[in-house]
Structure formats: C-alpha cells, structure tokens
Amino acid sequence: MAKKADKTRARLPRGFVDRHASDIRAVEEMNARIREVYERYGFDPIETPIFEYTDALGKFLPDQDRPNEGVFSLQDDDEQWLSLRYDLTAPLARHVAENFNDIQLPYRTYRAGYVFRNEKPGPGRFRQFMQFDADTVGAPGVAADAEMCMMMADVMEALGIARGDYVIRVNNRKVLDGVMEAIGVSEDGQKLTVLRAIDKLDKFGPEGVKLLLGPGRWDGGKEGEGDFTKGAGLDDANAQIVLDYIDGKAGGLENPTFQSGASELAQIESLCRAAGYDESRISIDPSVVRGLEYYTGPVFEAELTAEIPNEKGDIVRFGSVGGGGRYDGLVSRFRGQPVPATGFSIGVSRLMTALKNLGKLGQDPVLPPVLVTVMDGDTEAMAKYQQFTQKLRAAGIRAEMYQGNWKKFGNQLKYADRRGSPVAIIQGADERANGEIQIKDLLEGKRLSAEIESNEEWREARVAQLTVSEDELVDAVRKMLAAQAEAS
Template identity: 90%
Template sequence: MAKKADKTRARLPRGFVDRHASDIRTVEEMCAKIREVYERYGFDPVETPIFEYTDALGKFLPDQDRPNEGVFSVQDDDEQWLSLRYDLTAPLARHVAENFNDIQLPYRTYRAGYVFRNEKPGPGRFRQFMQFDADTVGAPSVAADAEMCMMMADVMEALGIARGDYVIRVNNRKVLDGVMEAIGVTDEAQKLTVLRAIDKLDKFGPEGVKLLLGEGRWDGGKEGEGDFTKGAGLDEENAQIVLNYVGGKADQLDNETFQAGASELAQIENLCRAAGYDESRINIDPSVVRGLEYYTGPVFEAELTAEIPNEKGEIVRFGSVGGGGRYDGLVSRFRGQPVPATGFSIGVSRLATALKNLGKLGQDAVLPPVLVTVMDGDTEAMAKYQQFTQTLRNAGIRAEMYQGNWKKFGNQLKYADRRGSPLAIIQGADERANGEVQIKDLIEGKKLSAEIESNEEWREARVAQMTVKEGELVETVRKMLAAQTGGAAR
C-alpha cells in the first residue's frame, strides 16, 4: 500500500505573531491619529525598504564575518550581506546620506514600519514589531529636540491619554558622559555597559542596577539562578556615584562635557515651558538613558504613568512606549562631515495594547458585512443577489454574497452568525416575482437561526425580519444598522 505523503506541519516562527482584523484596524486607527500630529508639525512621510546593506547598520554589527547576531542577515547573489532593518533610524541616515544633494535641510520626515531583532523572544518581546518615527535631520539647535518632546506630548493627548497619565522624560548623553569621565570610565564598551545598566532602573531597581554596574547580575536575583549578565566592572564607590546621579542626588560636575549637556537640558526646559508644557508633561529626569549607543546628546522617553489593566485584568504600569534622542553621528558615517539629527520612535504594538486596555482604541469597530443569502442557484436569481450586494456596497455599506454551498440554508445562517453579520438579505422566488426582499435582523433573531434547516422552515418562521420593496433595500438596511449601533454604523 502506498505510503501517505508527509504533511508539512503548520507552525509560527518563534517571536512572530499573526495579526487579525481587530488588531490591524486598531493599529491603523492609532497611526492615523499619530500621523495627523506629525503632519501638523510640518513633517512629511518617507519609506525605506526593510532590507539594508549590513554595513549601513553600523554599530549593530558584533561579527563582521557573519553578521547575524542581533540582526537577521543573508547574502545576496554577489555575496554582499543584507540585513533586515533593526530600527527605522539607521535606514533614514542611509537615505539622507545617499540623497543629500537633493534633500532640503532641515529634513523633517516621519515613517511607520516593521523592524526586526534576531534576539531571544519572550513574553511581550517579539522579533518583529512596528515602530512609528519622526526625525529632523540638519538642525543643530536643541530647539529641534525640544520640538520632538512637545510633539510626543501632543501625540499622547491626541490618542486620548489625559494629562497626568503620561510624561515625556528628558536627559542628555553628554551629562552621562560627564559622569563617566568623572569616575574615569573611558573605554567605549564599558561606557555602553554602564548606560545599559542604568537603562534597567525601572525593571530591576537601584540594587539590581548596582549589580550590573559592578560584577554582574543573575536573572533570578541570586547566584546560580537563571542566566548571568556580566556587569560594567565599576567598584562600589563609582557605582554609587552613578546611582546617586540617576537618582537625582548628585551635585553638578564641573567638567566641560557635563556642563555642555546641562546647558542643553536647560535650553530644552526653557523652550518647553515657554510653549506651555509644564513639568507634569515634559520633565528633566537624570535616569533616562536609552540603550542604543548612537545617541550623542538629548535623549527622551514617553512614559505612561497611569495604572492600566493588562489582558489578564491585572493592574500594571506600562512604562515607556517610545523614545529617541539626538544622533549627530549616524549620517556623518556616510558623509564624512557633521550632519546633526534628532528623532523619536513610538513602539506601536506596545502603545496600542495600552490604549486598547484603557478603552481609547477600538471603540468604533467596523461592523461585519451584511450577508446577502442565496435561496436559488439559477442564473436569474444569482444575478439578482449579486445586484443587491453591489448596490449595498455602492451605498457604502459592507456586504457580501454567500459563496458556499447554498442548498442548506441553515448553513448560511450559521456562517452569518460566525461572521457576526448584523443583517441577512433574503429573496426567494415569490419575493423576486413581487419585486420584494426580506431583511432579517440577525442580532434579534440569533437564538433561532441554528434551529432552521430548510427554506420551508425559514418561510414559516419569519423571525425578526421585514419585507420591503427592492428599491427600499438601501434605506431600510441603513435604518436597521443605525438602530443596532445607536447611529454609529460604518
């Protein structure tokens, strides 16, 4: 006997998700509101491809021979390495450098798209996720950084987040570099480890960060529990100096780097206050770091401070939903000349989840389509059903004609129930002869739909349905949908 062919097992790659209609519509609704704010500030859209030459990603390359740690990389037919973009900032830097002579500076642009991380997935940590960025390239003044902070505050409020439920927190890498200069940290790798340790303050608290500033930390909190993260190697005294600074307990330092950063923060604060953004909306906060090493000046984060229920109903603090800063060196890598730049990136999926749980998104859900049922399969009847369907669509009403096996009418009603269809359009031979059509309210008649198995039973039941002339179909459907949704049908 012939061996049955092996079936391919359907499986989703780890760290990736399938998105469904409600998720897609929720994100589109959110992005439309963000886009409106960006446009109001005078930013224009641009789009870059998801693949870049790997060397264009710059500091994301731990291994030049086979650069696939942290990023997903492949070789093309001429043996050049390509990588899926890690964020939207490095591709923008490449785009600006490549088109530098054709771009009007300052270049103010926004874009949304997926980015990819070749990292170990975990709860809430995915290998593919969406970001929505805005950037200004060619503006050396910290007025551009202040504008980013103000624009992010406006985005939060455009999304329905009340004042007091969010804050834009601001710091400066120069200030942090000044602190490290004061404690004698000059090695770039050690600096980055210190910065990444500080960036975990919200997650691990001061004691956990102190371990990461020193020898390192076990994930489980105790020796031998979980994985070990090697620390920055600071002694206890210097680790405490760093912690004092990020905790707002340190004195001003007199080194030039620290003072330059402090001066820029003062300018940002002055501009924001002059524009009407008080410290409850935009706040100078020494604990803000940002983990990416290409930042060169001001850095900022948008944080949700409200207590928000998660999917399990547990009250949580969502924390950061976006961040950014000044990255004056990225475009310069390609140009060999100074090109100042600053930008902000919103974590779309994370923010959408928070907004949905707050009841700020998905309230104007798109109605499922009206179902035009099929009572007869002859050419004349099918043409009529198709005509009804298209008439409803042309009137702006979502509609579909049943495409399955029409002979068992009960299956059509079960299909409509699974789809959540609000109404069913029905026309048998008698109605067709009279130029009439039946409209069934499926919300009201849902309880009996599964019990009806034949056309005869349906004609006898007439549950929650009305008869109208064909010419009254659109008007009647509109009224019935409005009654179901309180006038919010779309």
C-alpha cells in the same frame, strides 16, 4: 492526493505573529492620529525599503562570514550582503546621505514600517514589529530636541491619554559621559554595563543598582540564589557618584562634557516650559538611558504612568512606549562631515495594546457585512443576488453574497451567525416573481429566539423579518442597521 507523510506542516516561524482584523484596524486608527500630529508639526512622509546593504546598518556588522548578529541577512546575486532593516533610523541616514544635494535642510520627515531583529524571542518580544518615527536632520540646536519632546506629548494626548497618565522623560548622553569621565570609566564594555545598571533603577531600586555598579547581583537577592549578573566593578566611592547623579545630586561635576550636557538640558527645559509644557508632561530625568550606541546628545522616552490592565486583566504599568534622541554621527558616517539629526520612535504594537486595554481604540468597530443569501443557483437568480450585493456596497453598506454551498440554507444562517452579520437578505422564487425581498434582522432574531419554545411558534412569529420591494432594499437595510445601533 499527497500522502500524509508528504504534507507540509503549517507552523508560524518563532518570534513572529499573525495579525488579525481587530489589531490591524486598531493600529490604522492609532497611526492616523499620530500622523495628524506629525503633519501639524510640518513633517512629511517618506518610505524606505525593508532591505539595506548590511554595511549601511553600521554597528550590527559582526566579524564573521555571515553577518547575522542582530539582523537577518542574505547575499544578492553580486555577492553583496543585504539585511532586513533593524530600525527606521539607519535607512533614513542612508537616504539623506545618498540624496544630500537634493534635500532641503532641515529635513523633517516621518515614516511607519516593520523592523526586524535577529534575536532570541520571548514573551512580548518579537522578531518583527512596527515602529512609527519622526526625525529632523540638519538642525544642530536643542530647539529641535525640545520640539520632539513637545510633539510626543501632543501625540500622547491625541491618542486620548490624559495628562498625568504619561510623561516624556529627558536626559543627555553628554551628562552620562561626563559622569563616566568623573569616575574614570573609559572602556566601552564597562560604560555599557554602567548604563545598563542605571537603566534598572525602576526594577531593582538604588540598592540593586549599586550592586550592578559594583560586584554584581544575584536575581534571588542573596548569593547563590538565581542567576548572577556581573557588575561594572566600580568601587563604593565611584558607585556612589553614579547614584548621586541618578538622584539629581551631581551638579557639582566640573568636567566640560557634563557641563555641556547639563546646559543643553536646561535649554530644553526652558523651551518646553515657555511653550506651556510643565514638568508633569516633559520632565528632566537623570535615569533615562537609551540603548543604541549612536545617540550623541539629548535622549528621551515616552512613558505611560497610568495603571492599565494587560491582556490577562492584571493591572500593570506599561512603562516606555517610545523613545529617541540626537544622533549627530549617523549621517556623518556616509558624508565624512558633521550632519546633526534628532528623532523619535514609537513602538506601535506596545502602545496599541495599552490603548486598547484603556478603551481608547476600537470603540467604533467595523460592522460585519450584511449577508445576501442564495436561494436558487440559476443564472437569473444569481445575477439578482449579485445586483443586490453591489447596490448595498454602492450605498456604503458592507455586504457580501454567500459563496458556499447554497443548497443548504441553514448553513448560510449559521455562517451569518459566525460572521456576526447584522442583517440577511433573502429572495426565493416567489419573492422574485413579485419583485420583493425579505430582510431579516439577525441580531433581534437571536434575542427573540430565546423566548420562543417551539418550531411552530417560530414559523408563526416570522421573527424580526419584513418584506419590502426590491427598490426599497437600501432604505430598509439602513433603517434596520440604525435601529440596531440605537438599541445597542
């Protein structure tokens, strides 16, 4: 036996979580509904490995010996760096490029899987989480982007989210780049700061964004209060151009980049309206900013606008539960030739939490198993108990045979209670000799037991228990489960 000091301490890695039955089932239920919509739109599944060569992930390669900035990395036996995938898009781009001559373009595909971020974890921010993506590769027109927006609206409704409780918001990186050109911002770091400022509109409002576009902002609102976020350093006139753009007043910008992006947005809007998706479902919104640098055209976000209780019961707005856009340069990186692409990614865990809190998932929970108890440990009796268990399973009823210390029968009923088992199957020597089984309604028994004051009354009442022949096992259990369902 290991000494106490030699025991390994059980601990969960920071930024990771264990998933339990209710969440796993909720995700499977949700993903099945999403998959049905994707399939209806003509998308097919594909699966890529969780590891890729690090250089395939592109911009996440840092200038240092160990490439671990943003990604988890290791070297294989031939000293090449491998990394856990950061998202599902870069692996798709590698797959398309590697199999380009065998793929029918446009290539329409979907996939769900875990992605990994080597970043500082925080509340609601994990290092491993699931995404569910759909992408079209090889379609250069904005009709493919418009279709993505329509599909995401259909996904929201397939998940039971009512119209008015969600919106797909659409913008265009070319429009954003045109605004940057108009204010003379060309340095990548300053561009990123401007984009981050725009992205904070919902949080800080126009005045807060203006500070972030200019000198910077103190978290407390006044100088010296809280942490300081350095601004983009724009003067008041250029900061006002950005604010006018966010407010939809930048239509007068004449540079070609801005006009190209504005034209694409007009086309997307026209296609969506013609297909019956009004502004309450798909909306052109200049404040949409997607973080990843590889977006080259239209960008979009799915936002929940309903007020939803969180895990603590507080009413909150969940906001964005997915997003995507056009990334015409990602496959081209491997091919050296233009390969247009557009896609959408759903944040599975975040959306699942919102749906559960709305009562849209997990409303048909999986029943705990019927428990076949063990009264005798001899071979003949155990064979009977196993036979009963398999008979129930073959009839489609969840069932398990007790596997603990069978000599303490009270422990078996305690186990059934902790498991939430609805029914217990009991056969002692006398019942076995008569070819009979006792079936105990544990849910009704629990309810009635509160009304019985003594052990003597309990023994006389034979609470919620009946005796049937072995041949009647399945029918009797089915009737008892149906009665429980009706009562609940």
